[in-house]
Amino acid sequence: LTEQSQHSDQFDKLTQLAVKICNADAAFISFFDRDRQWFKSKVGFDHAEVPFSTSICQYMVNKNLSYLTIPDLSLDETFKKYSDFTENGIRFYSGFALTSPDDSIIGSFCVFGYQPKQLDDLQLEFLKTMADQTMLLIESHKLNYEISIEAGQLEKRIIVTDKAATIGKLGGLYLDMAGQDIFWSPSNNVLFDLAVDYTMTFEEFELCNFKFENSFLSLFKKIWEVCNSQNNSRSKFSFEYEAADKYLEVHGELLDSEIYVVFQDKSKQQKLTHDLKLYRRLMEQVEEAVNLGGWSYDLNTKEVFWTKNTYAIYELPVGQNVSLELALSHFTSESYNEIQVDFSNLIENGTSYQKEYLFTSAFGISKWVKASGHPIYENDEIVQVVGSFQDITEEKSLRLQLQKSEMGAIQTANYYKSLVNNTTFYICKAGVDGGLTFCNAFYSSQLNVTPLDINGNKTVFFHAVNTDYLEPAREAFFSVASGKDSRRRVLLKETNSNQVEVYNLWDFIALKNSHDNLVEVLCLGYDVSELEKNRAQVQMLADYTSFQNKRILEYNSIVSHDIRSHVANSVGLISLMDIIENQDEYQNYFRLLKKEIRKTDRTIMALDKLSSVTSVFESGKERVPLYQLIEDIFDTFRRDKLNARFILVNKIPEDLVIFSIRKYLENLFSNVISNSLKMVSPEREFQIEIDAFQITNSILQIKIVDNGILIDMGQSGEGKVKIKRPLEGIQYGNGVGLYVIKQQIEALGGQFKLQNENGKGNIIILEFLNHEY
Amino acid sequence: MNTKILLIDDDQVSLLIAKKYLIISGVQDIVHEILIFDDAADALRLLRELEVKSESSLLCILLDINMPEINGWDFLNSIKNKNLHNHVKVIMLTSSISEEDKNRAASFSSVYGYISKPLDEQKCKEIKQIILGSAKA
Secondary structure (H helix, E strand, O other): OOOOOOOOHHHHHHHHHHHHHHOOOOEEEEEOOOOOEEEEEEEEEOEEEHHHHHHHHHHHHOOOOEEEEEEEEOOOOHHHHHHHOOOOOOOOEEEEEEEEEOOOOEEEEEEEEOOOOOOOHHHHHHHHHHHHHHOOOHHHHHHHHHHHHHHHHHHHHHHHHHHHHOOEEEEEEEOOOOOOEEEOOOOOHOOOOOOOOOOOOOHHHHHOOOOOOOHHHHHHHHHHHHHOOOOEEEEEEEEEEEEEEEEEEEEEEEEEEEEEEEEOOOOOHHHHHHHHHHHHHHHHHHHHHEEEEEEEEEEEOOOEEEEEEEEEHOOOOOOOOHHHHHHHEEEOOOHHHHHHHHHHHHHHHHEEEEEEEEEOOOOOEEEEEEEEEEEEOOOOOOEEEEEEEEEEEHHHHHHHHHHHHHHHHHHHHHHHHHHHHHHHEEEEEEEOOOOEEEOHHHHHHHOOHHHHHHHHHOOEEHHHHHHHHHHHHHHHHHHOOOOOEEEEEEEEEEOOOOEEEEEEEEEEEEEEEEOOOOEEEEEEEEHHHHHHHHHHHHHHHHHHHHHHHHHHHHHHHHHHHHHHHHHHHHHHHHHHHOOOHHHHHHHHHHHHHHHHHHHHHHHHHHHHHHHHHHHHHHHHOOOEEHHHHHHHHHHHHHHHHOOOEEEEEEOOOOEEEEEHHHHHHHHHHHHHHHHHHHOOOOOEEEEEEEEEOOOOOOOOEEEEEOOOOOOOOOOOOOOOOOOOOOOOOOOOOHHHHHHHHHHHHOOOOOOOEEEEEEOOOEEEEEEEEOOOO | OOEEEEEEEOOOOHHHHHHHHHHHHHHHOOEEEEEEEHHHHHHHHHHHHHHHHHOOEEEEEEEEEOOOOHHHOOOOOOOHHHHHHHOOOEEEEOOOOOHHHHHHHHHOOOEEEEOOOOOOHHHHHHHHHOOOOOOOO
């Protein structure tokens, strides 16, 4: 209650009435503070307040009087000294104390006048009633005030509760079973999709006959059943309820006949939990399938979750507790900064990432990993981040290797292409029935097959094979085509496009598809006609060489054992004759010496006969003009190989003569040149140059230089291209041809050397003993 | 120990020269006897007899290579196969000067030396050393 508080007009009505009834000059209602007296209502004077210590009311309070009336202050010994009389000229005073319910005096209701006055009983009773009314009024004001405060707070509380309930997705219900009352929280309407102004009545609840129609009806029926089934007068219950895409937790408390029920909407949490469970299950399934790991991180609990494979990639035991710091610490220094930035962007801005990082496992093994991260939102806030984790080290290194080998592959492809388009090998493919499906240009030109024939699948592999060779040809081919052998080699006589019979050496190789099924036969062929023609002569030379060897061995035996033993005996006898003195003995030795010398002579005669036999070959030698010989051979090649493009250069001095057998030399040089022609490089026009020098009186050196593919003699050093590598196991000219040439030269004590010039070609050097006997 | 020299050669002149030098150079003085064979088969027979008798004697064999019937190599193989070489030291005495024959001879463990004909005083000193066990030529 204050000076400014409302309803003071009610007090003013009382004081105005008091002045009239008591016929006084002034009236007031005052209250006391510690040291002042203030006026809630006043009539007839202006003071707002006066000091309490000097007021007449103070006297009444001190003396604990319920009222005080003074008819004339000037006649009263006590009050004629008060300032109310001395200063304000008041002569008459009558007042009643305002007593609070706890019996303390809090104020006064008074009238006063400037003339002496005696109030009658009625007036005094009236004044007392006025004081009592004032007190009632004060109490009523006080109560009103308190109620208004309370009401305001209650209103605020309801608003706050309702707001909290709506935001927190809470609902509530209060049931008074005894009082047949129900309190329905307005937030329930939001929770249960009901009209804003709906309020459930006890009747609805009791009869389970609700004024709304939706899937939550069963919830309230259930609550009704639960409440009625509780045996104890005090108990709690909880259950989960799912309807209309909502997931609710219901908590209730029974207190005698009162029931409190709280509803909590857990739909979102439930959905999130459900989604996360699904996501984890999905991660685990994916993990099984593609060796992918998964992870998640809860921003609230700071918990890190890993799937089995993620543990495996980290090389940490499955289930070990891991922190975010540990998880990130395994990224190597460069990748660490990157993942830090990526991860921060993810949890702060929700920016997803998927990148490759360098990583070190717990065992210190460096790995390439592909990691991704994605945000999971709840109410527009990131609550979790999840992602995948994959070890891509192998994939990455394969990718690198692939890149590296790409250049190599292109080179190899070009190399194979040049091989296919060569003018040395036949390359063709045939189906398992023998029908040609592919042939290279060389085969096409030499064995008279057009691409059209192949497309129509008209030509069989055996079309050019001579009748006598058909049997072995079919046997070898079909043993591969049937899968019996994976590879076969056979020598076939065939008729070429110039109607010339040629000897071709064929390799049949089984070709399988990716399912390991035999689909085709690869046929690689090589014209060995020259070698075949020479074979007989080579055999003769080999026989002659072995005969020569035998002769040399016999000669050695004769010289060492026959002649030398006689000579040794002679020497021994002569030395004995020098040291002995007995004449008979001397004569005997002399006789023996003569015998030994005769034996020696006979042996030498025999040796002469032997050597005259060996000189048959030597006597077959003739004067061969080398220049003309080479020209003749070149002409033969130009005639035989009409389709081939090559340059033959003869630099041999025209007057040079070699002492040898013409047939033998023809054979030898034909072999050398045809062997070189098989080494034609696809990069340049082929050229052979032959030159000869008499390097000593008796040794002639012949140099054959070509620009073909390098010849591999099986002992080539680094950097040499081994032509046999791509077609492993099939050795053509490089092996057989040169071996024959080498044998031919060495059979007559000559020398054979092979050099090559850094990829530019080959040099073959032949050295012959060349002198006239 | 009883020491014998076995001289094996089909050439009578060679045998004569060898025996003369063994005497002149004093090799005969350090052995108990010198036995001469113009047929290697006879020499092998003797080796077997000595083996049966278990007679403990050192046999120094001067062996030619080129002989009819049984040549030097056959002889060496026989004593190797029949394990008759316990107290045998073979010295090749041959007109062959080929390296091949020298190497082949060296491959036999029973061969202690290789001397090319004719024998002389210097070569006899080598034989003496081999007999006395101080050298393997």
